[in-house]
Amino acid sequence: MQDNITFNHQADIVNSAIRFINSWFKQSKSITEELNDFFILPGNKVIGKDVIISRLKGIFGKSDEYVGGRYDIIDVNFELLSDEKGMGFVEGVAGYRDVIQKQSKIKSGPFKLYFALQNSAWKIVNIEFPGFEY
Numbered sequence: 654m655q656d657n658i659t660f661n662h663q664a665d666i667v668n669s670a671i672r673f674i675n676s677w678f679k680q681s682k683s684i685t686e687e688l689n690d691f692f693i694l695p696g697n698k699v700i701g702k703d704v705i706i707s708r709l710k711g712i713f714g715k716s717d718e719y720v721g722g723r724y725d726i727i728d729v730n731f732e733l734l735s736d737e738k739g740m741g742f743v744e745g746v747a748g749y750r751d752v753i754q755k756q757s758k759i760k761s762g763p764f765k766l767y768f769a770l771q772n773s774a775w776k777i778v779n780i781e782f783p784g785f786e787y
Contacts, residue, residue, distance in 0.1 A: 662739070663729055665775045670726065670743035670766050673777060678722030678749055680713040689769055689776035694787065705780075712784060720757065722749040724764070731768070731775075739770035747783055760784045 669687050676684035690702050724747035731741025748761030760783045767779035 662731055662733070662741075662770070662775070666731055666741050666743055666768050667726065667729055669768065669775050669777070673766060674722070674724050674747060674764075674782075677782065678719050680716070680719060684709060687777050689771070689778045691778070692780075693767075693769075693778050700787075708785075708787065712786075715753065717752045717754065720750040720752055723747065731770075733770070737770070737773065739768075739775075741768045741770070741775065742766060743768070749783075751784065 673684060673687040675681075676687070685702070685706055688702050688705055692700050692702070692705055694700065724745055726743055726745040728744050729741070731739055733739040742765055744763065744765040746762065747764045748759060750757040751760050762783040763781070764783065765781040766777050768775045769778045
């Protein structure tokens with residue numbers, strides 16, 4: 654029975670990562686559904702979801718579209734903590750063509766999405782993704 658619980662958590666994290674990545678490629682507003690209310694950055698810096706949404710809008714607003722988005726998930730890991738909380742990540746590689754005024758630039762590289770489990774839902778608390786900057 655324990656294996657089913659573990660599998661469900663892993664599937665939840667992976668499915669959330671896939672929804673985030675697909676929303677990224679579409680520059681979709683639904684990307685915000687996968688985000689936690691606050692982000693935890695190196696140096697114990699905490700910023701609100703509204704700041705992340707503003708950054709995403711700024712990044713997406715610079716481009717006409719993203720074309721040919723592809724990704725491979727290489728590793729998934731999580732740890733359940735007390736009080737139904739947990740931490741985890743999904744990492745891999747992603748790439749796409751960023752089209753600006755009919756010229757395209759390839760953006761590719763490793764990605765790592767960090768997750769926290771709160772209120773029975775895995776939400777992204779930190780993003781490392783090609784084209785994303787804090």
